[in-house]
Amino acid sequence: MNHDESRALYDRALSVLAGGVNSSVRATQPYPFFVERGDGAHVIDADGNRYIDYVLGYGPLLYGHDAPEPVQSAVQKHAAAGPMYGAPTEIEVEHAEFVARHVPSVEMLRFVNSGTEATVSAVRLARGVTGRDKIVVMQGGYHGAQESTLVEGGPGNAKPSTPGIPSSFAEHTIPVPFNDEETVREVFEEHGEDIAAVLTEPILANTGIVHPVDGYLEALRDVTEEHGALLIFDEVITGFRVGGLQCAQGKFGVTPDLTTFGKIIGGGFPVGAVGGKAELVEQFPPGGDVFQSGTFSGHPVTMAAGHEYLKYAAENDVYGHVDRLGEKLRSGITDILEDQAPEYTVVGTDSMFKTVFTRHGTAERADACADGCAQVESCPNYDVCPKTGADVSKAETDRWERVFWQEMKDQGVFLTANQFESQFVSYAHTDEDIEETLEAYKQAL
Ligand code: PLP
Known part of the structure; x- marks a missing residue:
């Protein structure tokens, strides 16, 4: 992927905006891609690269980038x-x-x-x-x-x-x-x-x-x-x-x-x-x-x-659609992890999802897990998912950010750039988007 335009924009931004951004999570390394426009469930950057978007403005965009x-x-x-x-x-x-x-x-x-x-x-x-x-x-x-x-x-x-x-x-x-x-x-x-x-x-x-x-x-x-x-x-x-x-x-x-x-x-x-x-x-x-x-x-x-x-x-089956695709994504990633990275966990519910690079929930909070998680039905990993913020802090956060996030971005999938922020599915996402995303997970993991 070519990122010349984004790099040039970031250089300009650095001299007039603190850290080149207006919210620190956007300052991804080595430089952020600058978005030119959204299109359904996708964003297109200043160099014309297209990404499937699971950041969705950090949550507000229930319909993706094409509001009804x-x-x-x-x-x-x-x-x-x-x-x-x-x-x-x-x-x-x-x-x-x-x-x-x-x-x-x-x-x-x-x-x-x-x-x-x-x-x-x-x-x-x-x-x-x-x-x-x-x-x-x-x-x-x-x-x-x-x-x-x-x-x-x-x-x-x-x-x-x-x-x-x-x-x-x-x-x-x-x-x-x-x-x-x-x-x-x-x-x-x-x-x-x-x-x-x-x-x-x-x-x-x-x-x-x-x-x-x-x-x-x-x-x-x-x-x-x-x-x-x-x-x-x-x-x-x-x-x-x-x-x-x-x-x-x-x-x-x-x-x-x-x-x-x-x-x-x-x-x-x-x-x-x-x-x-x-x-x-x-x-x-x-x-x-x-x-x-x-x-x-x-x-x-x-x-x-x-x-x-x-x-x-x-008036429309919006939640039916986003929750179904959320479940499809979580269970697809769960299968991939089982095969390729059994030390990691898929978390989330409804149309929220994340892969945390840990399974500390099992090892260190067996008491809480034994009590049963409230997400029994919707979370295939309820017995191993983290139970405290500290469980997640012990994850391989550095690897997630420096390696995995970059890999996914290079394959055209835009995830939140750190281990801690949720990701979301929108009404604009399709089954094809999910399948393409799962393929990218397979490669990146
Ligand atoms: N509360 C929660 C749970 C949040 O996730 C956020 C932001 O992500 C806030 C409050 C702050 O919202 P805002 O960024 O709109 O000020």
Whole structure:
């Protein structure tokens, strides 16, 4: 593959953009390919190379790069008619009504502009309504670029995971291992009266995809209720990706107090939202006094795109298609691994998938595995899949990034460039795309 144009663009970018990019994960080595355009499930780079795309903008593009016609015309209509006003519009009401109708925990919403803004607002809301400062998060979980959750360490020794955050912030955050009920119960025994919320993704989707073991999310629901704390599900990735229109909370049957959304809910445009019980969400101004505000929040173009995205999924067999191809891909890769790399594991559910270069889930967390994974039906590797963020950290991450990812890219398959980020199937992918991808896996592995 020729990459001369991409290399030249990267040289230009390096002198005017920090690291040549606007989000660090895009700075792949030795230089990123620059995308010229999308086409269905594919992207075409500045040199004319074509890739089957499983990054899909890191999750938002449920339909790939050709949104259905109603999405495109709604976007054009609202862009031409505004595009924004600093005053309310009907489309944001319609979008909120749709989400509230389908997602079990949501009675009321506040739209914001990114997943980060959603989790920042949800944490502030939880602290504001409970009058407590501490939050519990999962090791290996990710909630965007926000001060309260960029932490490392464990209970009692959390510290900021990046320069630029005062260590006093981390004093209020308690990271615990995912799928470890005992530790979270101990933390509540010790700090219960100071904990405002447990904030977790229902499936860790930024650490190689880690599924909840059976009963774990229920235990979080119980322990938060027992201690008067809130349970917040961060469904920025899983929302409208796992469990169809009911999201992961519907699939697992556990209803949080608050839910954060992003990605798919904006139909490919910048978005976030906090949803939940009306009595909580109404504590944002003007009804309440927990500060929250945003110039672009509820942007008509975003609302129109997100609303048409979800409506189309309600009226067509979108989730049937993406979930079937997701399963075909996971089971095809599982067969290839069995043959060529039995030390690796396929993880994922619905239309999410990843290959983690480890099988530490079996060796080190046999107790959790023995309890049975919640993904028994959909994950052929449920008995060996990683159960904590730490399990995935032990994987051969360097080999994945420097060798495997490059190999796949050279064969025209665009995967997320590190071991930790999820990959996705879109409505635009076809059986032929999956077969071609499996052939590439065979070669690369
Ligand atoms: N929460 C989760 C679970 C995410 O995966 C992400 C981003 O990938 C965020 C929050 C932050 O969203 P954004 O990048 O839109 O700020």
